[in-house]
Amino acid sequence: MTNLTAHEQQEIDRANTSGLQPVVFVHGLYLLASSWNNWRTFFEERGYTTLAPGWPDDPKTVVEAHDNPEVFAHKRIKQVTDYYAQALSRLKKKPAVIGHSFGGLIAQQLADEGLSSVTVAIDPAGFRGVLPVPLSELKSGAPVLSNPFNYHRAISLTYEQFRYGFTNALSEEESRQLYEQFAVPGSGTPVFQAAAANLNPWTEDQVNTRNPERGPLLLIAGEKDHTVPLAVVTAAYKLQQQNPSVTAFHEIPGRGHSLTIDHGWREVAEVAFAFVAEQLSISQ
Incomplete structure (x- = not known):
């Protein structure tokens, strides 16, 4: 198993000495942990301590990511969840x-453990048992799935691919700004794992939706998301309702897959915060 970085261990030490309730943020493909910076400030201003570890071997900055894209290759779902x-x-x-996205899937797997x-899983990638495969999801995954050799590669989205998959609900100006500020390469492996999940009984892309250890869960879906369409999150919600713990669902109207980083991020953060605060108050 890849060891945590010194910076990540320092954040853990800081959280442990603060005495505050920790909130951990998990990013998805094509983004870095820094994509959560606004959210971290939002939660810390409300009395929480926050951490945003990267995936194994993630570079610190977007510039470093583009200079050395191959560090993203070969990352599997279980490897990232274990990290x-x-x-x-x-x-x-x-x-x-x-x-968010594959981070939303990983968040559910961590809860399962x-x-x-x-x-809170925001536009989470689907897992085994989630059956809808809308055309927009297939088109969003095509930059990876169109070539089987991409399984072992790091894939960079072109601006047009990012525009379709992430920022289809935004203006051209904001879309380009987000692409330049946030977009990085991503591992092709999880995309293939997710695409084959319902064909592979041993897939790493699965969640025990009946596990009583899961705890409260909120699923958030962007109405206009192309990468993880509303139908996919709705199907995941129906499966997660089998769990004895609280399971909630919230749709964000008019929003795409960029809803955690675009101009409307605060609206999503407020929904997530309200659920977290409520459930933590109940458990205390």
Whole structure:
């Protein structure tokens, strides 16, 4: 298993000495941990301590990511989940976990392991048992899935691909700004794993939706998301309702896959914060 970076361990130590409730943020493909900076400030201003570990071997900046894209290759779902589990297990207080896209899937897997006190999954990638495959999802995944050799590669989205998959609900000006500010290469492996999940009983892309250790879960869906369409999140919600813990769903009208980083991020953060605060108050 890849060891946590010195910076990530320092953040864990800071959280443990603060005495505050920790919130851990999990990013998805084509973004870095720094994409959560606004969210971290938002939660810290409201009395929480926050951490945003990267995926294994993530560079610190977008510039470094483009200079050395191959560091993103070969990252599997279980490898990334185990990496975050390593971080969560070192916290003195069981954290709230908030994830976006593949980070939303990973957040649910961490909850499945009993490592999260409350979980928010935003436009989360689907898991085994989630059956809808809308055409927009296929088109968003095409830059990876169109070539089987991409399984072992790091894939960079062109601006046009990012525009379709992430920022289709935004203006051209904001879309270009977000692409330049945030977009980085991503591993092709998880995309193939997700695409084959319902064909592979041993897939790493699965969640035990009946696990009573999961704890409260909120699923958030962007109405106009092309990468993880509303139908996919709705299907995941129906499966997660089998769980004895609280399961909630919230649709954000008119929003695409960039809803955590675009001009409307605060609206989404407020929905997530309200659920986290409510569920933590109930459990205390």
